[in-house]
Amino acid sequence: DGGITQSPKYLFRKEGQNVTLSCEQNLNHDAMYWYRQDPGQGLRLIYYSQIVNDFQKGDIAEGYSVSREKKESFPLTVTSAQKNPTAFYLCASSIVASVSNQPQHFGDGTRLSIL
């Protein structure tokens, strides 16, 4: 079955450490997204990518970085500059980002906590 795989499911970060969250999709979707979810706040867009080797900042990109070297993969790095990284991180994809009626499909998330 096609889908989005996020790993690991749980991740712990020490102070001053960078960590990378993996997101892989086999849906052949062009567009991929990273969201941060905090209790009671819905989802906030961190970064998005419409095609390989291109990505754009979302609403809360500070302290995060991404790469898109392959169509299937869109890893997110939470850097030490992100002072409040504890959250649930969701990766999503859609066929293309430029078509309005296309839904986004989500992975099962990674929960990041600070040690």
Add this chain to the structure above:
Amino acid sequence: AQSVTQLGSHVSVSEGALVLLRCNYSSSVPPYLFWYVQYPNQGLQLLLKYTSAATLVKGINGFEAEFKKSETSFHLTKPSAHMSDAAEYFCAVSVRIYNFNKFYFGSGTKLNVKP
């Protein structure tokens, strides 16, 4: 400015009772609207989407939603709640910004189903 408001962060119903989850949106352009469901520690699953073909949209698991332009609403309903419906529900609007369709999510409504 685009936004989505979900009235009621928590809704509790008895098993077999009507489920009504409210969603109002603000958008300066015709919106595309979606409802997603999230079970604990999982990603979001698409329930249904409105893409202007019909104002009453049927989704999975017996859910449906009605688009009312005059009220800028897209409320989610289910005639008879089941215990397995207990989850968090998110309303989202997709709005075109230049060549990108950005999703705006509501803050979510947690549905509790009492036996």
